[in-house]
Amino acid sequence: MTYQLRARTWVRLVLYAAGIAAVFAGVGAWLASHDGQLKEAVLRFFLPDEWMFAGEHLLERFITPQSMAVLVNAAVTGTVVLVSLCTFPLKEWLSAAYEQDTGVTGGQKAHAPPLWEQALEELKLLLFYAALSLTVLRLGHEAPPALAAVALVLSNGVLFTTVAIDFASPTLARHGIAYADIVRVLASRPLRSLAFGAVFGLPPVAVGWAVVKLQLAADVGFALLAVTHLLTLTVAVLAGTVVGGTLLERARKVRPIGPVGRGLGWLALVGLLTVNGLFFGAAANALLHVSPVLKCSWSVVPDTFSASLEGGFLSPAVRLDLAVEIENPTGRTAAIGDNRVEFFFGEHRVATTQLPRFEVPAGGTARQALSVTIKPKGGLIGAGLQGLDALRKGDGIWDTVKGAADLDRYRVMLILPTPSGEFPITLFGKPPPRP
Numbered sequence: 001m002t003y004q005l006r007a008r009t010w011v012r013l014v015l016y017a018a019g020i021a022a023v024f025a026g027v028g029a030w031l032a033s034h035d036g037q038l039k040e041a042v043l044r045f046f047l048p049d050e051w052m053f054a055g056e057h058l059l060e061r062f063i064t065p066q067s068m069a070v071l072v073n074a075a076v077t078g079t080v081v082l083v084s085l086c087t088f089p090l091k092e093w094l095s096a097a098y099e100q101d102t103g104v105t106g107g108q109k110a111h112a113p114p115l116w117e118q119a120l121e122e123l124k125l126l127l128f129y130a131a132l133s134l135t136v137l138r139l140g141h142e143a144p145p146a147l148a149a150v151a152l153v154l155s156n157g158v159l160f161t162t163v164a165i166d167f168a169s170p171t172l173a174r175h176g177i178a179y180a181d182i183v184r185v186l187a188s189r190p191l192r193s194l195a196f197g198a199v200f201g202l203p204p205v206a207v208g209w210a211v212v213k214l215q216l217a218a219d220v221g222f223a224l225l226a227v228t229h230l231l232t233l234t235v236a237v238l239a240g241t242v243v244g245g246t247l248l249e250r251a252r253k254v255r256p257i258g259p260v261g262r263g264l265g266w267l268a269l270v271g272l273l274t275v276n277g278l279f280f281g282a283a284a285n286a287l288l289h290v291s292p293v294l295k296c297s298w299s300v301v302p303d304t305f306s307a308s309l310e311g312g313f314l315s316p317a318v319r320l321d322l323a324v325e326i327e328n329p330t331g332r333t334a335a336i337g338d339n340r341v342e343f344f345f346g347e348h349r350v351a352t353t354q355l356p357r358f359e360v361p362a363g364g365t366a367r368q369a370l371s372v373t374i375k376p377k378g379g380l381i382g383a384g385l386q387g388l389d390a391l392r393k394g395d396g397i398w399d400t401v402k403g404a405a406d407l408d409r410y411r412v413m414l415i416l417p418t419p420s421g422e423f424p425i426t427l428f429g430k431p432p433p434r435p
Helices: 007-032 039-048 049-062 068-102 115-142 145-174 179-188 190-214 218-246 248-252 260-297 376-387 399-403
Strands: 297-300 306-310 315-329 334-336 339-346 349-354 358-360 364-372 410-418 421-427
Touching: 007 068, 007 218, 007 260, 068 145, 068 190, 068 218, 068 364, 115 218, 115 260, 145 179, 145 190, 145 218, 145 248, 179 190, 179 248, 179 260, 260 334, 306 399, 315 410, 315 421, 339 364, 349 364, 358 364, 364 421, 376 410
Parallel strands: none
Antiparallel strands: 297 315, 306 315, 315 364, 334 358, 339 349, 339 410, 410 421
16 A cells, blocks of 8 residues: 555645635635624624624623633534535545555445535534534533533544544545444544544644634634644545545444434434524523613713712711613613612622613613612621721721712622623723723
8 A cells, every 4th residue: 555646636635725725715805804803703694783792792601711622622623514514525536536546445446425415414514513512512611610621521522523524434435335334433443533533633723722822813813723724634635535444344344324223313413403502592592682781871870879878876878879871772672671780889899779670762762760778787887888998997987987978989880680691781980800
């Protein structure tokens, strides 16, 4: 067996590489038309404008240190699947020529499946990738930190398995091995299959991590990822042809999967897609309904925020009053439902209340008054003013309460619950420091 490429194979190799380059050039041009905003561009490709905020907020929920590695792996796997989906005729053409060059199958007759069947199998691989990647992404986000490593291992397994199936299958398929049986054959040699996937899957992952860690410019990062994928995917076709050829005899001895086995496999695949689709879909749909509220402009009406002293020396209290104006710039009614308003004095939360339920018409404004009384026995002294210099210096309670009328020391936060976590809005004062 020889690994030398003939002139015909070199031509096909160059054409396949040009096909990959064309895919990345198209994606790059598309991103450039969106000013390099990858997240926004991708979301706009899949979602209508009214879903954009929901998509962004849902995506941000999963971009956490715990799930970043899983996201990088999922992005690399998705890129491999996308490129294969766009270039599968060239991949098959190159693999067939290299099989003849190497003689890895002993000169056995080969017949490439029709293009429609190849396209169908690439779509199946896309569904396989989507089902497993969504499952792992959800696990990586919801699992406690102690189990985050499990999600990372599983995401690596999805990446390596997808690469192995994608590039070893053309050779076996040309010799009449069904795709379902190809998966079984690769699974029967897990170390070889995973090692192959790791060799050609880890370089793009490493470059992806470097882009994230070094915070490279979008165009530089994209160019590095494009070149890395170009090199690894081109060589992966050649190596996959050899791997597939060496597994051919074993594949012929494997008992084909029957209708029951195929049905169970499809049932599991559809089940994963359904369960995860319902989860992500429900969260996105809930965010869609709350998005007009989150897009509103919230502000305290000028000169309406005041702090006044009430009661006497023995039972002093502070009353806080303010009026909130809400402007709805969207074309849908903003229904203000559950919420929480928190008052901070310095760094101490001294009171919690809420706005009543109301609606802001599309393109309109609304105003709501809010009032809360803070008594020393409650949150002001017990939870807030104990930490103030006035108390530490031994000043009296009345003097301390009078100091609470200093509006510059207040911050008012509106907290809106969403399916992807709480959404804080600063109504008054300086925004809190980022964690």
